Amino acid sequence: MSSTTTDEASALRNKSFYMSFSVFQVERELFKIPTAYLTQYSTIFNEMLTPKLPPGAAARGQCDDNPIILDGVSKLDFERFLTTVFRFQVEPTRTFNTAHWLSVLKLASLWGFSDLRQTAITKLSTSEPRRMFTPIGRLELGRQYKIAAWVEQGYTELVDRREKISEEEAEQIGWKALLKLCHLREDFRSPVRTAATTNSGGFFVPAPPPAFMSGSDTLAPLSLSAAPTLTKANLKKENLTLPPPVVTTASAVRQVFSEELREIREAGVALSVPMPRIIAALPRARRATVPTAGATSVKDA
Template identity: 30%
Template sequence: MSFSKARGASLHRSTEVRERGLHSGGPTRHPDYYLEDGNLVILVEKTLFRVFRSTFTRHSPVFRDLFSLPNPEGSTSEGMDDANPVQLSGISPVDFERLLWVLYPLNYAHPRAGTLAEWTSILSLATRWEFSSVRTLAIHHIQSLPSAFASPLSPPTPSPVSTSPDRRPSKATSTPVFPLDAILLARAYDLPRDRWLLSAYTALCTRPAPLTSAEAAGLGAEDTSRVARVREALRAREAGSRLGGYCAPTVSSAARARLSAGAGTVTGGRGVLDWSGSGRGATPAPRPATVLGTRASPFAKGSPPSTSRSPTAFPGPARLVAETFEISCL
């Protein structure tokens, strides 16, 4: 048989196998991610993917260890063809496809994933298989999605809307990330305890409405108790402020405190301090009003302005939330 006839017969048999698999409910090839020049066939449920082995071994130590295991004598290496694919269980073809969006992007400037559900799929598999750079990318995009809570440290920045034809918009694109979603996501995938998580907890603690039963069940007993304690403390602080029971330190009180330490001068009864520390002979300089709270000013003589944030450096209610939930954004 000539080469052309043999090749034609092989292609015909291959077509028959695909059609038989389609009609019998067997595996089918993914329309976008069965790459003809790939060298690794992966089966997820009933969908075949054909990708490059080097992509997985380079970025994932889990796959690197998997493919470093020797094959039994006389056996065909897994992943060589459709008849002997690498089978991945416990995931869906949709989730695996979304991971491939990142590994084999159609447009590098505009990631195809755009919703919380899509990026969560990518984060889940990247965490499971230790794709560290993909995990970092997913966390970045999740925290950049529009949210239903504002950051207590900086104004929210809306995420840019992609107009790329490779990005397929969905109805969920404009759905914001809610505080409970952010908290549960951070807990499930061990996200950094940073200002994004602080913003979510602060939103739950400062909103007018109390936690619902569903929210309390999702948070668990410990976090629900913490939210209740913070809300009670904030209400007490607000009530004390209305009744005159809570006063912020003024310039005069700060001046008297500094004078008692022998470091400054009070003049004219208005709390003007000599911050030069040279006594009454020097020209007094006005001191800006102290911010709300009881901590010392970071602008005292000899102390440059601090650029890091400890839990006690957050403004307003966020400081109490940070201390209660042990969140530090340095």
């Protein structure tokens, strides 16, 4: 055997740049992509692409005739997801529209890519994408993807807005949450916004107007001459009182919907825990049961 043949036989595969590829089928199209990122940052893909196969068993994803089929995932969502995975890492300043980041959020949440999920949430929480969401849209997305801040924002906007809640919106909100919303809307439109709450249900009950407010819920004119002079003597008085804190819509929403927000927050934390980085040597592929996305794709904004 020649020395050249011996050198070729003893050559080692580079750990960083000897890549494994797998073939996936989404709808009626095939995708052949490197799998290192998928296996390192998603438990689901790591288990799917590094199976323990019996001797002689053929692994799926090694050729076009035997692809890994991702059921329940739209081609458009998958293209957006891959574009973000393979291009955004190289071009972090690259911009994508709202519909693109919603697709990324959906699949990152579905497959357990916690870092990518948080990136999508951050991008969608900036001022420009936020303007594209209605209060109901923000509420539904927050519930679907377990983002408590979006749910709170949706409820707050529904309480603050002047328009009535439509029948369609009521069905989307759900009757229990709708009842709480109606109570809050009534309270914040009453002549006196109240600052006390009951122990049952968390709804506001009437309370005397604060000293600095008029009966019409407008700020009464302040008289500087009537204000007490702060001295060491009166600062020591135990009966020195301060005006009650002003109850904002957001704080009221957090109190009334505390249980729902807590459950969503806990579910969101579970989705945001990064998995230990796994360095897998040449992962192989197989057909596996992949969680389905369920919802239809979001069209381009």
